[in-house]
Amino acid sequence: IMSGSKPDILWSPHHPDRYVICDSELGLYRIGPTGGSETKAGALPLSEETAATLLAINSDTPYMKCVAWYPKHEPECLLAVGQANGRVVLTSLGQSHNTACKELVGKEFVPKHARQCNTLAWNPVDSNLLAAGLDKHRADFSVLIWDISSKFSPEASVASEKIRLSSVDLDSSTVVTKPLYELGQNDACLSLCWLLRDPKLLLAGMHRNLAIFDLRNTSQKTFVNTKAVQGVTVDPHVHDRVASFFEGQVAIWDLRKFEKPVLTLTEQPKPLTKVAWCPTRNGLLATLTRDSNIIRLYDMQHTPTPIGDETEPTIIERSVQPCESQIGSFAWHPSSQNRMVVVSAANRVMTDFTVFERISLAWSSTTSLMWACGRHLYDCSEDGAEGAIEKDIATKMRQRAQSRYGHDTVQVWRNHLLAGGKDSQLKSSHMKQCAEDMELKLQGNKQAVVYSGIKNIVKTSSGTTESRRCWSGSDRQSDVPRYHSEERCLALRLCGWISRGPDIDVEIFLRSLEHEREWERAAAVALFNLDIRRAIQILNKGATADKGDLNLNVVAMALSGYTDEKSSLWREMCSSLRLQLKNPYLCVMFAFLTSETGAYDGVLFESSVAVRDRVAFACMFLSDAQLPRYIDKLTNEMKEAGNLEGILLTGLTKDGVDLMESYVDRTGDVQTASFCMLKGSPGDVLKDPRVQCWIENYRNLLDAWRFWHKRAEFDIHRGKLDPSSKPLAQVFVSCNFCGKSISYSCSAMPHQGRGFSQYGVSGSPTKSKVTSCPGCRKPLPRCALCLMNMGTPVSNCPVTGKSEEKVDLTRENKLAQFNNWFTWCHNCRHGGHAGHMLSWFRDHTECPVSACTCKCMQLDTTGNLVPSDSS
């Protein structure tokens, strides 16, 4: 017979190693590990680890349309088969010695009018009930519920006498013709499932509608018109969630909101043949279409139930390909996680397949990494990679935030010490801030308030004078021209070579370098100031100092042999040998001494030398023509490299933002960027979207770390420098009686109000006595614990609170405390002083107002969080 019967698979409800394949016949298989002792010659490999053995075949029931496995433990292998003519036959596979089974096997349930049986469903609780869904026949019923325990009815034998056109001989002893329930008149039934929430309810996919029949009242049904009536199936994990399909479209229904599908899945180009919820995993639906070798999976785990109209459901869709061939059907394993057996559309090729769980990965706000797969959760940590974690910018920023980096707004230069003091770039950027400070003091208000960088300063340079000074301690005229101007002098100050004040002597700087044991650098600075003797003296000092480098003496000797004779051996040797010196400052000293006048590239482009030193050098020895060119070049180099030392050149201008951008791109250090750029001009720099982005990201970081105090401090600091960043008041307290805002109506301030300062929550003590609404003069609510009106400062002994004590407590330090704030529950609207409430809820879960059972504190999700910075 050419039969288009497509194969299907059923897992045994009670034996996790057995399943039945039904196509033109029924085949019972046992699945087991490959190579196990049970493996016989006939075992079919299903995967690398498993194989199946055919246990029994049943070909007694031709024209099978659907099969359902008896849900109870005993009889264990009883199957109901629905046939093309609408008859339902009970049959079994393998031998059973169970008498109950013997009685049942062979029993037939025959509808009045023959038509195709589309679906069968055993009642999961009352396993005697078997529902069969049939095609339409005139005014007949299409859902028949048979009682398999019913004995044959006498009317049936009468009927069989009448039969003249009997196609199959009806053995009246095994034939049941009277169903227990008849439902769905004048309709066709295409799919059925019993609802798990109540075994008296049967969901049926009828002709263009889904109907729920209630066996307690069969004259009524709940129904919804839809085309998606095929393959109805209840989610085993969410009993109100049902899937059904029509052609390529799956509809998901919530039985509590049955008017329309709560969602429809993306339509597939070919008609669906099977849709099944995973029994071992919440919210995972597998679907199969005709002529396909993939199974499509929809993960609705994170879809909120019930799904509201507003919420956009999140469904993760993916495909798996269990085997090469086209899939005929599949079935989830009842207990093994995410496992299924797949049977090919042709030749009954079976595959044992486990759907690999998606891996989800998450970084914590600190550095730990977690990943989850299925029911496993893994905490990822790097072994012994302390160094790597320390280098990580997120860790660094967190540590720096913890040590209050950026928060010293008085002594800005100290911040690099707070950051750990190891980073030369940070140091220089704060040196700059320090210098800026100085600049402001020097210049008063003459120049722009915000530091605009040496680049701009030297551009405006005018009135440069040139001098040729003697080498100090020698009467020989130097042939090195040195340039002076007010701006160059300022630049030198900014570079830190000369200190503030009228004194332009470099000696103070040299001493500080000596103090910091930066011998080579000090010597170079001394030399650039044409004091060769001082340079030698410094090197000598360095050689003899504790743990000093004796080689410095050798350098000092070499230096003392300086001659300006162009063709001397000294010059020749120094200019070539200097390149072998490891210390860049020693190297540039000899470069300077051996250079031609005005050609100092050996010094200017020695990148190991600090930018400020090179800039200072340039300001001394480059002409007005050379200097801006050099500074421009250096600036661009710094910008490209994202080198913070370049801030000295760019200042906190747009150029500075560009530089900072490449610094942030390179390091991710939004912390330094935020603090640094806060000092920029509110007009240009702070308005720059990049700057705003760094600041917002840094604030988010602080929030994520629960450094709420740090963030508050940052916001305060930011508010001082950029008043526009202060948010407007968003919450106002209105009077219960007159409805006016109590903070607004009494203060002359506009919206950006003073908040609760008048109500004793902060600010000046003199205004702290308002205990009634300024609008209507009615008293403000009372604290549920001390029974004082709002606006009264908190008292330590609320019951016996005397006026004297109150006066005592109105001292500013007390008032400023959070304890005096008035707070209340948004649910029950009871409340009081924050301090009282906090202490109450330390020991209680319910609202302090008697007879109120509100669990206020548990409703406050943020109230239970603790900041992780302890300031």
Add this chain to the structure above:
Amino acid sequence: MDLHILDHRLRVISISKSGLVHFTHPLIKLIFLRNRTRCKFFSLTETPENYTVVLDEEGFKELQPSEHLKVESSIWLPLNVVSNGNASSSSQAVGVTKIAKSVIAPLAQQHVSVFMLSTYQTDFILVREKDLSVVVGTLEEEFNIYEEVGGESVPMLCQDVANALQKNAKEGRGAPPPLSVSTTTRPTVHPVLIPQNQFCVMSLDPDTLPSIATTLIDVLFYSNGPKEDAQSSPSRDLDCIKFFSFSLIDGYISLVMDTEAQRQFPADLLFTSSSGELWRMVRIGGQPLGFDECGIVAQISQPLADSDISAYYISTFSFDHALVPEEDIVRVTDMLQNQRKEPAAS
């Protein structure tokens, strides 16, 4: 009760017996190769006169125009009555009897010509597309009327109904005469023929259609051959008529054949009611009936409904055919004879 106007636009065609050979290819395609055609509604009925084909426009495209093909010019729309399960009627009767009073009589009264097609699964009432507004206007009181659009049932809008009534009033030129009046002025009573063969109404799983293909082709297309021999037995020729109907509508197969034809099919593939009832035929019409006369179905179904006798009804290009239960044929015969006397008496 609901009345569904199905989403099919149908043509009614006849193929002459001699011309069948020109149409075997498209007919076999329409019957057996469901996946190769977009035709959703197909019915083929063989009568001694000709073959009647009712099919939708997609199917109609398959048939080449020919001198052997007669096409009724109208588009016909199938209507289907759905009782919502809680049918109050205590009647056990099935088929057109159930809708005789609610649908057929009122339409006859409104001079709406109907073409009936009963199948194993249901009864289709075909009406001309141009009559739809009158049909809706006539039946909207009794029924909730739904229009099937793209597979969804959509309730007919009130406005459509209002328009329909207006149209009806215009065309009907005033109020239609009450039923009692119309019965007295009932048009010609057609002669009936009651052949001796017993018929069965059966169905088949479409998946098993290939397995009966040869038998079906034999019965449908080669029935004339063996019948030549049968004609040698004149008694049979007088008493029996050739009638075989196959329909494939929305994926459902229905077969109407006599017991002789039924014996040619494998016993376990065709299915019918468990009681295995047999039917006798009443053929209506001496001359071909045409498509414009109304009240023919009502003429038969009304008295059957009065007596609560089940009936199926299959209209063909030339004649109408009612099928009544074998055990009721005597009652039906008497009833029809009385009916013929009545007009003479009045």
